[in-house]
Amino acid sequence: MSLSILSLVVLAVVVAIGFIKKVNLGFLSLGVAFLLGTAGGMTAKEITAGFSSSMFVTLVGVTFLFGMASNNGTLDLFSKKIVALVGKHTILIPVLMFFLSAFISAIGPGHIAAGILMTTFAMYLAFEMDINPMSTALYAKLGANAGCASVLSITGILARNLSEPLGYSGFGLHLFLATLLSGFLFTLVVYVLYKGYKVKADNPLKLSDIPKFNRDQKFTIGAIVVMVVCCIGFKLDTGLFAFAAAGVLILLGVVDEKKAIKGIPWGTLVFICGVGALVNVIDTLGGISLVSDFLTTLMSAKTAAPIMAATSGILSWVSSTTGVVMPALYPIAAQVCETFGEGVNYVELISAITATSFAAAISPLSTGGAIIMSSYSAARETSTEELNRMFRTLFLLSVANVLLNVLLSALGVFNLGGLFY
Helix, strand or coil, X not given: CCHHHXXXXXXXXXXHHHHHHCCCHHHXXXXXXXXXXXXXXXXXXXXXXXXXXXXXXXXXXXXXHHHHHHHCCHHHHHHHHHHHHCCCCHHHHHHHHHHXXXXXXXXXXXXXXXXHHHHHHXXXXXXXXXXXHHHHHHHHHHHHHHCCCCCXXXXXXXXXXXXXXXCCCCCHHHHHHHHHHHHHHHHHHHHHHCCHHHCCCCXXXXXXXXXXXXXXXXXXXHHHHHHHHHHHHCCCCHHHHXXXXXXXXXXXXXXXXHHHHHCCCHHHHHHHHHHHHHHHHHHHCCHHHHHHHHHHHHCCCCCHHHHHHHHHHHHHHHCCHHHHHHHHHHHHHHHHHHHHHHHCCHHHHHHHHHXXXXXXXXXXXXXXXXXXXXXXXXXXXXXXXXXXXXXXXXXXXXXXXXXHHHHHHHCCHHHXXXXXC
């Protein structure tokens, strides 16, 4: 067996172990990358080159800052104030859940942190208002996924770090809008399916009853606003600026430093960077080229986007979008572009990959679906029958979402008319 084939078999085994045993693939991937790379004659420096230190620093900085905003109650209070503004117009609650969640996800926390915060908030709010908790939680989670590809968020940062070594950049706005559009379209499907337009209830949140932002929360909001302006407007480094903002907040005594450090999702960061190191080894040994060559035999220039989209959706059902799907498929997308030349656009391909992968992420086998189920169980006592029904519903919705995105890919929607690159 050649090393290129062996490397793909190893990747499949690693993903299977993570799926079955529920272990962190990052640590496992680093160990496997060492063994596989050594067998392929790679040096330690070459093996660790796939562990992006710049991306790791950026992700730590961003999650550290927004961990502070979560710990001192800034994000939670902000969400409650926005919902309270709706007042008696509760028919707007479903739409608000989506866009508020997308906004919070986009400014930095990303789909996991924003998803946990907003899905839990949406679930309790639904029970308080006596409206459908499943649909309300879905609006929030779909919004968190839809907004997560901004240049300030984990997904957008990862996309940039994966693409720049491949020779592609400047697509941040396009990727964000494509992912946002995908999430919004399926949210409309859920809105119609659950008759969100018929929502009529009393809003338990009154603006007059909600406390004002305290000193610490005002400083936190100010730091986030300054970061957004400087990083988007003046293109300063997001991770380093987040560290600078966090340092100022610590000096001002705004947050509990120890709690904020504990709130950094170290496991997730090692997951993303560890799998990235393994994929780099697989690429060096020829595994990525092997998959790329196989996929190109199945596709033409017109079918490249939907095939890549379907592949990402299937992979996302059993693995992480940011940890596995994007690191594995972005290099393949670049090679597909080399094969077909001008007939295929890299930005369109990675937009289809990213959006479809997140479309699958509402599955109960993924973090998104698991968050919805756990939030429901935490909010009220749940029977095994209810959990099984939720599991089936979420998985079927995930399948429908993937199929919608494959259709959008086939129609060329993810090209966005070529307006943003």
